[in-house]
Amino acid sequence: MAKGPLRLEEFLPFRLSYTSNLVSDRIADAYMALFGLRIPEWRVIAVVAEQDGISQLDIGARTRMDKVTVSRAAIALSQRGLLARQPHGADKRSHLLILSEAGRALYAEVAPKALELEAQLFAGFSQAELDAFTATLRRIDAVVLSGT
Amino acid sequence: MAKGPLRLEEFLPFRLSYTSNLVSDRIADAYMALFGLRIPEWRVIAVVAEQDGISQLDIGARTRMDKVTVSRAAIALSQRGLLARQPHGADKRSHLLILSEAGRALYAEVAPKALELEAQLFAGFSQAELDAFTATLRRIDAVVLSGT
């Protein structure tokens, strides 16, 4: 690591948070404006679309959202008729989440828009740069998570 | 950009937020435990240490913290005797923030600890990888900020 005096500008945890907030705010605004979805709701939809019949706890594990946050999002989505909650036969405490017809329809609109937003944001970047970037992100995850 | 179906796991805004939250939580816990400082307070101290006599608004601009957040942090720090607020001669609405003796002493403890935490987190990374990583972060900042 670079030594020298501490400069907040150069401090990696700060830079990471700074950029992440910029991007998150941009994305959050777009999703709310376009689809009335909050970030946790959008994440739940995306995960359920990928894996039908997943439980709330598993969603939390995948996205590292608190189970309370997942619960709120799931309730909101099912009230809007986007998500159905089927009983989990083996465990009456748990539900299996699946997208309703309306949910799938919304997802069919949201997903391309998400990819488009991403493509737009990162249009100026080479695939190699992005690959290296995400590889570093995952390496950081591993370091932090191993120290738990 | 990679095409193909949307997978949240691979969605860059999500990955960025995920990793940033991991790191921020780790850092926040350490600072609170070691020095009783919240992230905004720590940032204010760091910026004032770098540039004595800065105004609150300028701190906000540098760190992209809301002026309300900066205000709260400044009030908390001055109540703890870590920060002094001098009148800005030319403009009576504004204060110039400077570290008190106690504030400088705390900073002298905090800064090395921050660098140590950073070094520890990123010990397994080459300087080249980190340089590339921060370069990409800054490029992302530029893209998002230009689209404002």
Place this chain on the structure above:
DNA sequence: CTCATCCGGTATCATCTGATACTATTTGGT
């Protein structure tokens, strides 16, 4: 000069998030 407007900072309010407590259920040890 003077008044409308703008600006730095603070207070207030609404929202979001996570910690904790709780309910209903499941599981494991005996």
Place this chain on the structure above:
DNA sequence: ACCAAATAGTATCAGATGATACCGGATGAG
């Protein structure tokens, strides 16, 4: 089989954050 401990999900509570309103003070057009 029984009961203590663990678990899925929810409700409730506390802390953090940003939008908005507000208050002096500054500024510029006339």
